[in-house]
Amino acid sequence: MTDAPRLDHQVCFALYSASRxxxxxxxxxxxxxxxxxxxxxxxxxxxxxxxxGVKEIGEELGLDSGTLSPLLKRLEALGLCERRRSxxxxxxxAIHLTPAGRELSGxxxxxxxxxxxxxxxxxxxxxxxxxxxxxxxxxxxxxx
Amino acid sequence: MTDAPRLDHQVCFALYSASRxxxxxxxxxxxxxxxxxxxxxxxxxxxxxxxxGVKEIGEELGLDSGTLSPLLKRLEALGLCERRRSxxxxxxxAIHLTPAGRELSGxxxxxxxxxxxxxxxxxxxxxxxxxxxxxxxxxxxxxx
DNA sequence: CACAAGTAAGTTGTGCACAACTTACTTGTG
DNA sequence: CACAAGTAAGTTGTGCACAACTTACTTGTG
Numbered sequence: 001m002t003d004a005p006r007l008d009h010q011v012c013f014a015l016y017s018a019s020r021x022x023x024x025x026x027x028x029x030x031x032x033x034x035x036x037x038x039x040x041x042x043x044x045x046x047x048x049x050x051x052x053g054v055k056e057i058g059e060e061l062g063l064d065s066g067t068l069s070p071l072l073k074r075l076e077a078l079g080l081c082e083r084r085r086s087x088x089x090x091x092x093x094a095i096h097l098t099p100a101g102r103e104l105s106g107x108x109x110x111x112x113x114x115x116x117x118x119x120x121x122x123x124x125x126x127x128x129x130x131x132x133x134x135x136x137x138x139x140x141x142x143x144x
Numbered sequence: 145m146t147d148a149p150r151l152d153h154q155v156c157f158a159l160y161s162a163s164r165x166x167x168x169x170x171x172x173x174x175x176x177x178x179x180x181x182x183x184x185x186x187x188x189x190x191x192x193x194x195x196x197g198v199k200e201i202g203e204e205l206g207l208d209s210g211t212l213s214p215l216l217k218r219l220e221a222l223g224l225c226e227r228r229r230s231x232x233x234x235x236x237x238a239i240h241l242t243p244a245g246r247e248l249s250g251x252x253x254x255x256x257x258x259x260x261x262x263x264x265x266x267x268x269x270x271x272x273x274x275x276x277x278x279x280x281x282x283x284x285x286x287x288x
Numbered sequence: 289c290a291c292a293a294g295t296a297a298g299t300t301g302t303g304c305a306c307a308a309c310t311t312a313c314t315t316g317t318g
Numbered sequence: 319c320a321c322a323a324g325t326a327a328g329t330t331g332t333g334c335a336c337a338a339c340t341t342a343c344t345t346g347t348g
Contacts, residue, residue, distance in 0.1 A: 054328090215334075
């Protein structure tokens with residue numbers, strides 16, 4: 001009716017479209033690594049610091065064990081990581097990278113700046129976009 | 145290695161996170177209508193103008209028949225639309241709203257400006273965000 | 289007009305997201 | 319120390335996304 005809900009859902013749709021378009025740009029590059037985008041995100045987290053618990057990874061990416069458990073099993077099946085029950089706390093499963101998993105970091109480093117190239121936005125605009133999105137996401141999380 | 149790919153994937157991740165956070169804000173409201181977010185998008189397209197072919201809907205939303213065919217069957221099962229083979233061109237399936245489908249528009253109009261409320265951004269910032277995202281999505285699509 | 293090329297919708301299969309739940313363990317309290 | 323409450327990971331089930339393919343129809347060309 002009024003314009004506000006319209007803008008509202010336009011922003012939501014714009015996010016939904018942009019997100020899918022961005023991962024679509026990454027897809028062919030990641031396919032060469034044999035990874036999906038969410039798998040790549042998990043590997044980024046592990047390359048930064050490992051071993052990590054499932055919960056820790058989930059907190060970094062905003063994903064729960066319902067998504068991560070099967071995803072991590074797939075990464076393990078690919079030979080990129082290992083899931084080891086913690087001795088200290090048997091509820092925890094520590095995710096360790098295998099040598100192959102660590103090696104993949106090099107290949108992934110060669111991922112071209114596809115999005116930046118394809119974005120049609122200046123570095124400043126990208127920077128500002130990331131900032132605005134970060135604040136938006138935080139506010140939306142606070143709102144429950 | 146350099147900073148550019150980092151910014152690159154930060155923007156991609158920011159989009160992915162913001163998109164999921166935004167649909168999460170819509171989810172409880174849409175649940176009252178019995179719709180998922182993609183189903184709501186299809187209904188928005190149909191409320192604007194109907195009947196429409198599956199392909200037309202797909203072009204508006206950037207979705208293919210692999211996603212839409214089962215989704216439309218679910219909307220039909222909910223009694224919100226009907227799928228009718230076109231007489232003129234038997235390849236086409238025209239999606240018509242049922243009275244219940246048309247009625248839902250009223251209820252959906254009452255969807256509060258949840259995102260705007262929750263966004264923690266000014267109307268101008270939201271406006272600019274939508275703009276930047278629109279240009280980004282278009283450029284990413286051009287880039288294939 | 290025959291038939292290749294094109295097109296619209298649907299199907300199959302994989303991998304997320306996410307809600308709701310279960311299992312197995314640990315921690316805090318009386 | 320017993321045991322309720324809490325916690326970490328996993329499971330089950332639904333609904334997208336998307337690639338690759340199929341089916342049924344239409345259109346354009348010689």
